[in-house]
Every structure is written in C-alpha cells, then in structure tokens.
Amino acid sequence: xxxxxxxxxxxxxxxxxxxxxxxxxxxxxxxxxxxxxxxxxxxxxxxxxxxxxxxxxxxxxxxxxxxxxxxxxxxxxxxxxxxxxxxxxxxxxxxxxxxxxxxxxxxxxxxxxxxxxxxxxxxxxxxxxxxxxxxxxxxxxxxxxxxxxxxxxxxxxxxxxxxxxxxxxxxxxxxxxxxxxxxxxxxxxxxxxxxxxxxxxxxxxxxxxxxxxxxxxxxxxxxxxxxxxxxxxxxxxxxxxxxxxxxxxxxxxxxxxxxxxxxxxxxxxxxxxxxxxxxxxxxxxxxxxxxxxxxxxxxxxxxxxxxxxxxxxxxxxxxxxxxxxxxxxxxxxxxxxxxxxxxxxxxxxxxxxxxxxxxxxxxxxxxxxxxxxxxxxxxxxxxxxxxxxxxxxxxxxxxxxxxxxxxxxxxxxxxxxxxxxxxxxxxxxxxxxxxxxxxxxxxxxxxxxxxxxxxxxxxxxxxxxxxxxxxxxxxxxxxxxxxxxxxxxxxxxxxxxxxxxxxxxxxxxxxxxxxxxxxxxxxxxxxxxxxxxxxxxxxxxxxxxxxxxxxxxxxxxxxxxxxxxxxxxxxxxxxxxxxxxxxxxxxxxxxxxxxxxxxxxxxxxxxxxxxxxxxxxxxxxxxxxxxxxxxxxxxxxxxxxxxxxxxxxxxxxxxxxxxxxxxxxxxxxxxxxxxxxxxxxxxxxxxxxxxxxxxxxxxxxxxxxxxxxxxxxxxxxxxxxxxxxxxxxxxxxxxxxxxxxxxxxxxxxxxxxxxxxxxxxxxxxxxxxxxxxxxxxxxxxxxxxxxxxxxxxxxxxxxxxxxxxxxxxxxxxxxxxxxxxxxxxxxxxxxxxxxxxxxxxxxxxxxxxxxxxxxxxxxxxxxxxxxxxxxxxxxxxxxxxxxxxxxxxxxxxxxxxxxxxxxxxxxxxxxxxxxxxxxxxxxxxxxxxxxxxxxxxxxxxxxxxxxxxxxxxxxxxxxxxxxxxxxxxxxxxxxxxxxxxxxxxxxxxxx
Numbered sequence: 007x008x009x010x011x012x013x014x015x016x017x018x019x020x021x022x023x024x025x026x027x028x029x030x031x032x033x034x035x036x037x038x039x040x041x042x043x044x045x046x047x048x049x050x051x052x053x054x055x056x057x058x059x060x061x062x063x064x065x066x067x068x069x070x071x072x073x074x075x076x077x078x079x080x081x082x083x084x085x086x087x088x089x090x091x092x093x094x095x096x097x098x099x100x101x102x103x104x105x106x107x108x109x110x111x112x113x114x115x116x117x118x119x120x121x122x123x124x125x126x127x128x129x130x131x132x133x134x135x136x137x138x139x140x141x142x143x144x145x146x147x148x149x150x151x152x153x154x155x156x157x158x159x160x161x162x163x164x165x166x167x168x169x170x171x172x173x174x175x176x177x178x179x180x181x182x183x184x185x186x187x188x189x190x191x192x193x194x195x196x197x198x199x200x201x202x203x204x205x206x207x208x209x210x211x212x213x214x215x216x217x218x219x220x221x222x223x224x225x226x227x228x229x230x231x232x233x234x235x236x237x238x239x240x241x242x243x244x245x246x247x248x249x250x251x252x253x254x255x256x257x258x259x260x261x262x263x264x265x266x267x268x269x270x271x272x273x274x275x276x277x278x279x280x281x282x283x284x285x286x287x288x289x290x291x292x293x294x295x296x297x298x299x300x301x302x303x304x305x306x307x308x309x310x311x312x313x314x315x316x317x318x319x320x321x322x323x324x325x326x327x328x329x330x331x332x333x334x335x336x337x338x339x340x341x342x343x344x345x346x347x348x349x350x351x352x353x354x355x356x357x358x359x360x361x362x363x364x365x366x367x368x369x370x371x372x373x374x375x376x377x378x379x380x381x382x383x384x385x386x387x388x389x390x391x392x393x394x395x396x397x398x399x400x401x402x403x404x405x406x407x408x409x410x411x412x413x414x415x416x417x418x419x420x421x422x423x424x425x426x427x428x429x430x431x432x433x434x435x436x437x438x439x440x441x442x443x444x445x446x447x448x449x450x451x452x453x454x455x456x457x458x459x460x461x462x463x464x465x466x467x468x469x470x471x472x473x474x475x476x477x478x479x480x481x482x483x484x485x486x487x488x489x490x491x492x493x494x495x496x497x498x499x500x501x502x503x504x505x506x507x508x509x510x511x512x513x514x515x516x517x518x519x520x521x522x523x524x525x526x527x528x529x530x531x532x533x534x535x536x537x538x539x540x541x542x543x544x545x546x547x548x549x550x551x552x553x554x555x556x557x558x559x560x561x562x563x564x565x566x567x568x569x570x571x572x573x574x575x576x577x578x579x580x581x582x583x584x585x586x587x588x589x590x591x592x593x594x595x596x597x598x599x600x601x602x603x604x605x606x607x608x609x610x611x612x613x614x615x616x617x618x619x620x621x622x623x624x625x626x627x628x629x630x631x632x633x634x635x636x637x638x639x640x641x642x643x644x645x646x647x648x649x650x651x652x653x654x655x656x657x658x659x660x661x662x663x664x665x666x667x668x669x670x671x672x673x674x675x676x677x678x679x680x681x682x683x684x685x686x687x688x689x690x691x692x693x694x695x696x697x698x699x700x701x702x703x704x705x706x707x708x709x710x711x712x713x714x715x716x717x718x719x720x721x722x723x724x725x726x727x728x729x730x731x732x733x734x735x736x737x738x739x740x741x742x743x744x745x746x747x748x749x750x751x752x753x754x755x756x757x758x759x760x761x762x763x764x765x766x767x768x769x770x771x772x773x774x775x776x777x778x779x780x781x782x783x784x785x786x787x788x789x790x791x792x793x794x795x796x797x798x799x800x801x802x803x804x805x806x807x808x809x810x811x812x813x814x815x816x817x818x819x820x821x822x823x824x825x826x827x828x829x830x831x832x833x834x835x836x837x838x839x840x841x842x843x844x845x846x847x848x849x850x851x852x853x854x855x856x857x858x859x860x861x862x863x864x865x866x867x868x869x870x871x872x873x874x875x876x877x878x879x880x881x882x883x884x885x886x887x888x889x890x891x892x893x894x895x896x897x898x899x900x901x902x903x904x905x906x907x908x909x910x911x912x913x914x915x916x917x918x919x920x921x922x923x924x925x926x927x928x929x930x931x932x933x934x935x936x937x938x939x940x941x942x943x944x945x946x947x948x949x950x951x952x953x954x955x956x957x958x959x960x961x962x963x964x965x966x967x968x969x970x971x972x973x974x975x976x977x978x979x980x981x982x983x984x985x986x987x988x989x990x991x992x993x994x995x996x997x
Contacts, residue, residue, distance in 0.1 A: 010047045013064065013090065017050065020060040024051040024097065030598040033583040033590055034576035035091050036511075038075070039366075039545035040083035041379055041429070042464045043511035045589055046073075047089055051096040055248050058092065059178050062246070065090055065494055066176070073496045074242040076116055076144030078570070079547045080151065081366070081380045082463025083509075084241045084499050092246065094146055096568060101125050102249065109254040110169055115146030115247050120552065122252070131254040134161020137459070138363040141551035146247045152217050152239030154459040156362070159417040160287030160324065161255055163214070163459070165221060165238025170251035173237065173244075176490050180248070188233040195233075195488055198481075199225045205477045215386035215420045215458035219470055219500060220482050241461050242496040244489040258287065258324035262335045263355035266344035267315025271412050272400065274317040276393030277343050278416040281321065284338050285331070288322040289417025292358070296368045296413060300361055303614055307878055309361070310354035313346035319416060320358055362413070366546050367617020369411040369424045378410060378424035380544070381465055381506075382442060385449045386458030389419035395452045396421060402448060406441045420458030435507040442506060446472045467503030511582070512541065526631045526788040527624055528830040536628055537585040543578035543620040549612060550575070554896030554921040559611035559869050561622075562897035566916035567605070574612040574622050577602045581625060594632040603629060605913050607901035608784050609869035610819065623784075624827060630786020639785075642681025646903040647785040650745035650777040653691065657749055660691035683911040687974055689750045696743050696752035700771050737851050738768040740805050740840075742812035742821070745777035746966040751982075754813045758844060758984035760993040765853035770808070772801050778820040783828070784902055792828050799825055802840075803833040810840045811847045813984055815871035815964050816902065818843060823874050843871060844964075844983055845879040856990030859888035861958045864929055866922055866972070866980070868965035869897050880983065887990065891962075896921035898963070900971035918975055926976045929959060960986060 010027040017025050026032075027048045037043045047070065052058045065072045073087035076095055080086075094116030101122055102112040106129040113122055119140040122133050137143055137155035147153070148164040149171070161167065170184040181191060189196035199206065203226065210216065211223030217239055224235035237244060268274040274291050281289050294316045297309050312318060321338065325331035339347045350358065361368070370378050387395045396412055403410055403425065414422035427438040446456055446469040456466040456473060471479055486493075486501040498504040507513075527536075549561040550573050564573040571580065580602040583590040590598045603626045613621035634643070645652075656663050677684045739762065747755050762769050779794035802810055802821070812818045822841045825834040842850065863884060867877045877893060884891040899917030904910055915923075961978045963969045969980035 009070070012068070013048045013070065016064045016068070017048065017061065020064060022050060022057050022060050023053050024057075025049060026051075029590055030571050030580055030601045033580045033587070033598060034571045034602070035075075035078070035093075036086065036579055036583065036587075036589070037545060038078040038080040038083065038085040039380070039547060040081055040086070040463065040465060041381060041511055042083035042086060042509045044086045044088050044509055046087060046091045049091045049093055051093050053097045055174065055180065058174055058246060058248065061090060061092065062174065062176070062178055066492070069492070069494070071494050071497050072246075074115070074146065074150065074246050076147030076150075077118070077139065077142045077547050077550055078545065078575075079139040079143050079147065080463060081383050081460045081546075082151075082457065082465040082499075084150065084461050084463035084496065085147070087496060087498075093570075095144055098248070099144070104129070104254075106131060109256070110251055111254055112249060112251050113145050114249050115144065115149075117145045118552075119143050119145060119148065126254050127257075130257050132257050133252055134158070134167055134255050135164050138365060139546065139548075140363075141553075141556070142547050145250055145252065149238050149247050149250060150241050151459065151461040152221065154215070154217075154415065154418075154420070156288040156290050156359075156415060157322070158214075158415070158459070159281075159289060163217075163238070165224070165235045167253040168234045168238060168250060169253050171234050171237055171247060172249040174246045174248055176245065176492070176495055183234045183237065184251075185232075185234075187231055189231045192233065192488075195225070195485065196231060198484055198488065199231070202477070202481050203227075205481060209474055209478050212453065213386075213388045214418050215415070216455040217386070217459055218455040218457045218462055218466065218473060219478065220485060222481065222485065239461060241463065241499050243486060243500055244495065246495070259326045260324065260328045260331050261287075262323045262331050263350040263358070264321045264323065264335055264338060265312055265348050265350060265358070266319040266321065266339070266342050267313035267346035268317045268319070268344055269315065271317035272393060272397045273343070274319050275396040275416055275421075277319060278392050278419070279390050280342060281338075281417050282389070284321075284334055285323050285325050286321055286417060287324045288320075289415070290320045290362050291413050291416035291421065292318045292320055292362060293369075293411045293413050294318075295373070295411050296361065296365060299368045299371075300364075303619065304876065307876070308357070310350065310357045311348075312358070313344070313348045315345055319344075320362065321417075322355075364548070364617035365413050365422060366424070367544065367548070369413065369422075370544050370618050371542075372409050372426050376426050377429075377541070378426045379429060379438075380424055381427060381438060382410075382423055382425055382445050383465065384414065384420055384422050384458045384460045385445070385454060385456055386418075386420040387449060387452040387454030389417065391452040391454070392416060392419045392421070395449065395454065398448055399423075399445065402441070402444055406437070406444070408437075408441060415458070419454075429510060429512040435510060435513050439507050442466075442469060443472065449473075461499075462503075463499050464504050464509065465506060467499050467501075468506045470500070470503070526792075526828070527628050528827045536625070539621070540578055540581040540585060540625060542618050543575055543582075543616075544618050545575055545579075546617065547573070547575055548616055549573045553611075553615065554894070557893060557895040558615050559609055559872055559895065559897050560615040561612060562607050562609055562869075562899065562901070562917045562920070563605040563913060565896065565920045566899075566913055571602050572605050574616060574620055577606060577622055577625075578620055581629075594629060594635075599629060600633070605910070607869070607897060607899075607904045607917070609897050609901055610823070610873035611869055611897075613823075614873045627783050627786050627788065631788040634786060639787075640681055641679065642903070642907050643785040643787060645680035645682065646906060647781045647787050647790075649781055650749070653745060653749040656691055657693075657695055660693045664690050678908075681908050682906050683908045685911055686906050687970070689970070692749055692752050694752065696748045696755040697771070699752060699756065700743070737766060738770065738808045739847060740770050740772060740802065740808055740810045742802070742810055742817065743771050744812055744814040744817035746817070747814050751966065751969075754982045754984055757982070757988040757993075758811075758813050761848075761984055761987045761991065764991050764993055765848065765851070767851070767853075770805065772805060778817045778825075780816055780820045780824070781903055783820065783824055784904075788828065795820070795825055796829055799829060799834050799837050802837045807840065809842050809847055809850075810837065811842050811844055813844060813964065813982060814966055815843065815868035815875070816967070819870035819874040843875050843879060845883040846875065849879050849883055855883065855887045856987060857888050858884075858986070858990050861887075861889040861960060861986075861990075863889050863891045863960045863962045863986070864925055865891055865893045866898055866961070866963040866965075866968045867893060868963075868968055869901065871964065883983075887987075892925070894921045894925055898922050898965070898968040898971040900967040900974075902967050905967070905971065914971070915975060918971055922971070923975060926961065926972065926978050929961070930977060933959060962986060
C-alpha cells in the first residue's frame with residue numbers, strides 16, 4: 007500500500023471530512039508560483055481546527071511532513087511539500103468578526119485579502135498591506151511570508167498589523183498570541199533569545215524590508231517579546247496559523263497619484279530616497295517594457311498616457327487636507343529629478359496599478375519569447391542604496407549573459423525581477439546558481455536581504471549563510487528545533503534548506519520531448535510547441551481571483567467550483583505532468599488530463615487576462631484533437647461540432663423540425679442520443695435564413711426571422727459579394743453572416759444591415775457556404791475546422807481590404823485569433839487585421855448614433871469578445887447614446903457547446919450564478935416595482951425592452967450562447983446591440 011493510500015485510510019478513519027489523494031489533485035498541487043516541483047501525498051481541506059488537529063496527529067505518528075497553503079501564490083516555493091498539504095482556502099476562509107470602532111477583524115487563515123477589504127470598505131477601513139496578489143492571496147499566507155505589497159510604505163508589513171494569532175503547535179497545542187508577554191508561555195525561547203541579544207541586534211531588523219530568515223528582532227526586550235510579529239515570515243515552520251486578529255486602518259480622505267518619468271530604471275531608483283520627506287503610501291518602479299507587453303497583448307487602449315521616460319516611479323500620496331496634498335504633490339514633482347511627470351486621474355491611476363499588479367506575469371517572458379524565471383525575485387536594500395545596487399545588479403546580469411526587467415517597491419528599497427535562466431539547458435541550473443550566489447554577495451555588500459517580502463522558501467534559504475554570520479544561522483536552527491524538533495513543519499526552507507537547484511520543475515523531470523503526433527495548433531513564441539506552452543504558467547494564480555467582481559472572466563469553472571484542478575493554473579499543472587512528469591499517464595489519453603479539462607469552458611479569458619498568456623482553450627482543443635485522433639469520438643462532438651453544417655440541411659424543413667422538437671418524449675430521446683443535457687432547450691430554426699433574405703433584398707428591409715414564410719424566394723447565387731444600398735456611399739463593410747445568426751437569429755443580421763444603412767454604409771455579404779468552424783475547434787476536430795476555416799478565410803481574403811464586421815462575437819474572435827493559430831498563413835493574418843466588432847466599426851467611422859436616454863442596459867459581454875477585442879468600444883458607444891450601462895463580469899456559463907453537453911449543466915448554472923443570474927434577479931425585482939412597465943417590442947426581437955415611460959430596461963447580450971443561457975435560466979430575454987440601435991432609430995425589422 008502506498009503512503010498516499012495509508013494517509014487516505016488514516017484521514018478517513020479519524021474523521022477528516024475533505025481530502026484528496028486523487029492524482030489529478032496531486033498534480034495540481036505539485037508546485038505553487040515558484041520554479042519548484044514536489045509531489046504531495048495528500049491534500050487536506052480542513053473545515054475547522056479539529057480537522058487540522060486530526061491531520062497533525064497522523065503526521066506526527068507517521069513522520070509525514072505537513073505544509074500549510076493558502077492560495078499557492080508563493081514565488082519562493084514555500085507552499086509545496088512531499089507529504090500533506092493543508093489548503094485553508096476552501097473552507098477556513100471567513101471573516102469571523104469585524105469591529106469598526108476597534109479597527110480590527112478576526113479572520114480565518116484562508117480568508118482572501120480582497121474579501122477582508124470588501125467587508126472593511128463600507129466602514130471606511132482597509133487592511134494596510136496589499137500585495138499584487140491581493141485578489142486571491144490569503145491572510146494566513148501573508149502572515150507566513152510577512153507579505154508587504156506597494157502600500158507597506160505607508161502601512162507597514164503584515165507582521166506589523168497582527169493584533170493576535172491563534173496557532174496550533176506541532177504537538178497539537180493551540181495557543182493564542184496577543185499583546186501580553188509570551189515569555190511565560192515559551193520560557194525556553196525567552197531564555198535562548200536572552201543569550202543572543204547582541205547577535206540579534208547586530209544582524210536582524212536593520213531596515214524595513216529585511217524579511218530573510220526569522221524576524222527574531224521582534225523578541226528583543228525593547229519590542230516586548232512580541233511573538234505575534236516574530237511568527238510573521240516563519241513560512242509555516244514554527245506552527246500552523248488557524249486565525250488572526252488583524253489591525254485595520256482608515257482609508258485616506260484624499261489621494262494623489264503621480265508618475266515621475268526617468269531615462270531608465272536606475273535613474274528612477276536613485277530618486278527613490280527623496281520620497282522619505284513626503285506623505286507617501288506607495289511608490290512603485292515601473293519599466294516601460296512592461297507596458298510594451300500589455301500593448302502587445304491587449305492593445306494600446308489598455309495603457310494610459312504616461313510621461314516621457316523608459317522607467318517611472320508611480321507614487322501615491324495621501325492626506326486629510328486636500329489643499330496640502332496638492333501642494334505636496336507639486337513639491338514632489340518640483341524636487342524630483344524626473345525628466346517628465348504627470349498627475350493621474352482616478353481611472354488612469356487604477357489602470358496603472360492594475361498593470362503593476364500583473365507585473366510578475368508581464369516580465370515572465372523576454373521580448374524574443376524565452377521564459378524568465380523567479381529566483382532572484384524580491385531582493386531588498388536600504389532605500390538610500392537602491393540606485394547603486396540596481397546599477398550593479400544590471401551590470402551583473404550583463405556579465406552573466408542574462409536578461410531581466412526590474413520593477414517593484416522602490417519606495418522602500420525592494421525590487422522584483424525575473425531572469426531568463428536557461429533552465430532547460432544541461433548547464434542551466436549551474437548558470438542559475440552561479441548568478442544567485444554572485445547576486446547574494448552583491449546585496450549583502452549593500453546591507454540588504456535576499457528576500458524583501460516573499461520569504462526565502464526553496465529559492466533563497468540556501469543563500470542565507472552568505473548574508474548572515476554563522477551565529478545567526480545557528481540561532482535560526484535552535485529556534486526552529488524548539489518549535490519543531492522533528493522537522494515536520496514545512497521542512498526544506500529557512501533552516502536545513504534544500505539546495506536552490508534541487509526540485510526545479512523544469513530540470514528534475516525529463517526535458518520537454520514532444521508527445522507523439524503532429525501538433526495541430528501554432529503556439530506563439532513557442533519553438534517547442536505544446537510542451538513549452540503549458541509550462542508558460544508561472545502559477546501566480548490570477549485565475550483564482552473573484553474576477554467577475556472586477557469585470558473580468560477568468561476562470562469561470564474555478565469561480566463556480568473553487569477547486570484548484572478547475573483553475574487555469576491547476577489545469578496547466580496537470581498538463582505539465584502529462585508532458586514531462588512521472589505522476590500521470592504521459593499520453594494524450596491521460597484520464598487525469600481529461601478530468602482536469604472537462605470543465606474548461608474554452609472561454610479564452612486566460613489567454614489575455616492571465617499575465618503570462620496561458621491559453622487553456624487552445625491547449626484543450628489540442629488535447630481533444632490528439633486524444634481522439636483516429637478514434638471514435640463521443641456523439642456530442644459530432645452533434646454539436648457539426649451543428650452549423652446540420653443546420654444547412656435542416657433549414658428547408660425548419661417548420662417541421664421546429665414542431666417535432668416540441669414533442670417532449672421524442673426530444674428527450676434525441677437529446678440523450680446527441681449527448682445533450684435534457685434540461686436544455688432546442689433552438690428554433692429560422693424558416694427564412696438571413697442569406698436567403700439577403701439574396702432577394704433590393705435595398706428595402708424585408709421580413710426576416712423564425713417562422714416568416716412570406717419572404718421572396720431566393721434569387722440567383724452571387725459569385726463574390728452582394729451589397730444593399732447606393733454604391734455612392736463612402737463607407738463599405740463586409741458583414742460576416744455567421745452560421746448561428748443566419749440559421750437561428752437572422753433578425754440580428756437584418757438589424758445590423760438596417761443600422762449600417764442608416765449610417766450610410768455599403769454592406770457586402772460574401773456568398774460563403776462554410777462557417778468559421780468554432781464548434782469543431784472547441785470539440786478538437788481540428789482537421790475539419792481547418793478545412794472550414796480555410797475556405798472562409800479564402801473567401802474573406804478575396805474581398806479586398808475593407809473592414810469585416812459581424813454580430814456574433816465568438817465567430818469574429820475565431821476569425822481574429824484561432825484562424826492564425828490553426829492556419830498560420832498570410833491570408834489569415836490579413837483577414838484578422840480587418841476584423842472588427844460592430845461597436846468598433848461604428849465608432850471608427852464616426853457613425854451617428856440614436857439617443858437612448860432613459861435606457862438602462864444590463865450587459866453580459868461575450869467571453870470571446872472580452873478576451874480578443876475587449877469591451878471598451880461597446881462601453882464608449884453606449885455612453886455616447888446616453889444609455890446607462892452596467893457591464894457584468896464573469897461568463898454566462900453556457901459557453902457554446904459546453905453548457906449544452908450532458909454532464910455540464912450543474913456547472914453551467916453555477917457559473918451563471920457568479921454574476922449573471924443575481925443581476926437578472928435584481929433587474930426583475932426592479933421591474934416588479936414598476937407595475938406600468940410595457941414591452942417596447944420592435945427591434946427587441948425575442949429580447950425584452952421594457953419600461954415605465956421614463957425608464958427602459960434592457961438585457962444586452964451579443965452572444966448567441968449568452969442569450970440562450972439567459973432565456974433558459976431566467977424570465978428575461980437578451981437583446982443584441984444591432985437590435986437595440988435599430989430600435990433606437992425606429993428601424994426595427996418586422997418579425
């Protein structure tokens with residue numbers, strides 16, 4: 007029996023309620039946000055301290071190491087282990103109490119930082135330190151690393167904000183540490199410290215960002231033997247934090263965001279000491295190359311206008327008197343040595359801070375596509391030495407032939423950097439070690455620390471002997487053994503450390519040999535293809551954040567399940583094990599991989615929202631393609647993958663098919679045979695498709711839509727493209743008549759024509775007989791997808807250089823993104839450069855827009871549009887119409903074929919419950935308070951435009967999937983943007 011099986015039996019017998027020895031879960035927990043890989047035996051998700059106690063009892067009896075873990079965002083490798091992982095984030099994650107008067111909150115170890123902030127905010131309070139991972143990191147994890155973040159300059163480190171701790175020691179004893187003297191509770195520790203006062207005073211606590219090793223300076227007599235603060239930064243090696251009472255602070259009344267531009271980052275670092283004389287809460291160094299990466303990924307509109315320079319200091323000043331703060335802001339600009347400066351508005355400031363928060367991912371790749379790694383990640387020196395230290399560090403990189411972008415907490419002397427260590431080369435680990443040793447000697451020469459906030463972990467613990475004298479290293483060891491004589495608590499870090507080149511994820515495993523078979527997809531910047539691509543994930547865990555609250559999407563299935571295996575990071579780890587590990591079946595048919603990918607909605611959000619660009623929808627398509635190559639597929643792949651082709655066959659029989667689909671018994675059987683969940687509705691086919699209507703149109707709007715039978719018969723086929731409207735018009739577009747809209751919602755394409763004609767645009771529609779192939783891509787039928795998409799790209803490429811627009815975001819995204827991955831040719835690149843959304847085109851050509859004052863739109867953006875095009879154009883367009891718009895974050899949950907497939911219904915609904923369904927219920931409640939609300943009809947089509955005379959409420963959803971989900975799960979109906987604009991102009995086509 008394996009150790010994992012033994013532990014499983016022991017845990018079950020002892021009454022531990024939630025744990026896993028499943029290989030998929032173990033694979034997902036093999037690493038955190040670091041370079042290191044350790045395979046755990048079991049992951050325990052404790053409900054309470056009793057579960058922790060039972061687990062610890064088993065660990066002691068069997069001699070199995072135990073590691074505490076929050077969100078797993080540790081960059082130093084201090085949240086992984088070979089024994090038991092205690093994941094506190096699933097159950098022990100509550101804010102237990104919050105006292106606004108005392109400005110304090112009790113939280114469990116797994117409480118997410120952002121959740122505490124959300125509960126403190128209504129009281130005008132906040133928790134001071136805020137790491138860049140604040141949307142997903144846990145308070146327990148912050149205590150373990152003594153985390154800081156940008157605003158530690160104003161509010162101190164995590165350890166400075168602990169009012170009390172509840173800790174379980176290795177023998178199972180639970181102690182509460184507060185502001186009372188702990189010397190009587192820990193007499194041996196008190197005695198040991200008393201013998202080493204000189205050693206501690208000389209070497210520890212010398213500057214604010216000295217986090218390396220143990221913070222024993224908190225135990226000095228002058229610091230009242232404060233064991234609470236000493237526990238911060240111990241990385242789970244002294245005991246297991248169960249709960250904490252944290253200090254809250256008042257939000258500043260006024261803030262000012264200043265950006266100072268410099269010739270380079272070294273010049274910026276030299277100016278950082280100036281800030282000590284100003285009311286600064288945060289000061290971050292930002293390299294221009296980070297913004298270049300954002301522009302490459304999300305477009306220029308994602309980056310605000312900044313002052314001239316190649317490096318910036320982003321400074322946040324705070325104060326209670328606005329006039330004084332304005333004067334301090336002016337003085338800072340005046341006294342700085344910046345070549346340029348700017349005071350940012352709230353929106354631009356938020357964008358800059360968002361870019362900074364994504365820094366670890368943005369600097370994880372070199373301009374030529376190589377990986378840059380954590381390791382020399384967060385060194386720190388007294389701020390007066392920062393400029394000289396950074397200059398010497400950049401010279402050291404050059405000397406070793408390495409590359410890195412410095413950024414980070416310049417205001418208090420801490421900088422972040424990822425370095426392109428060639429870890430896949432045979433001598434890669436030695437190159438890394440040589441540089442790390444040299445860099446450690448450099449930082450020590452400046453009186454600095456190898457860690458300024460992330461802890462030492464496996465990345466830097468071995469280097470402590472180069473920073474501290476032997477007496478300090480010996481003292482660390484003695485203290486560790488007082489708390490944990492058997493070395494069961496997170497062994498291998500700080501004391502008796504693992505070698506920094508040991509257990510490296512990219513070197514301890516076989517190098518990345520490709521799996522058998524020709525890869526079907528192109529991976530940008532990845533010369534080694536799929537295997538390199540899946541290792542792109544660095545584990546910073548943004549996919550675990552409550553993204554919907556911030557208007558983003560990633561990762562829908564994790565938002566619904568809160569299960570690591572269903573996060574983008576968890577899936578990436580499982581795929582990494584498949585391509586290069588020894589834990590899972592290293593084949594495309596790995597059942598663990600199938601399990602991990604099953605609930606991926608292929609929303610595409612991770613491709614752009616993940617700072618490292620980990621594109622799970624592409625990886626899933628590849629795995630499905632390779633795993634079913636030459637094999638019979640599930641029926642749902644055929645029924646849903648070829649639905650557009652099936653629709654062309656069925657359309658002539660639409661009235662009959664629509665009637666038959668309404669027969670309950672027959673429909674249920676058909677759904678089961680097709681692999682479709684019986685609770686899903688069957689779409690109604692249009693009796694007259696848009697194409698049929700288009701070929702007979704003569705410039706006047708004809709009736710088009712489901713059930714319309716009085717439309718003229720189809721005219722002669724056209725060889726290239728046809729147009730409606732006078733040829734003298736200045737503007738011209740190709741309207742891409744996607745299969746979904748053509749067969750199921752032709753009214754939307756007709757509404758688009760009406761709006762475009764009203765704007766003076768000549769509309770052309772190609773006579774294409776194939777679709778973009780998205781259902782084939784999402785089911786991994788990539789050969790057929792290539793054929794479909796290739797024909798469509800050829801047809802579109804032959805239409806000149808006019809813009810290509812459409813009404814279905816997923817199809818447009820396929821033309822813009824997937825075509826280049828699948829076809830990777832010049833034609834797909836040319837077509838992609840011409841593709842725009844409906845809103846983008848109307849704005850670009852300066853179209854006059856209808857006034858929609860009094861219209862309130864609840865907008866469910868399509869995931870693919872959010873990922874590939876963004877929603878900025880839609881927001882601007884609606885704002886110009888005068889409509890009041892609320893844009894939801896999160897996915898609708900249907901996601902093309904995903905939510906229709908049998909076995910996905912519950913997850914699909916759970917995803918919708920993250921943001922969409924609560925918003926719809928709230929809107930319905932508002933409507934119920936307006937008894938005179940009436941339908942506006944017209945261009946709303948099957949959508950609902952309801953109002954009370956002064957107010958009109960609209961659910962706006964451009965995606966066919968989104969509208970279907972809304973109709974299936976609520977009393978509302980979705981309206982598309984073309985329909986809304988057509989209604990606003992009074993141009994709605996009859997139905």
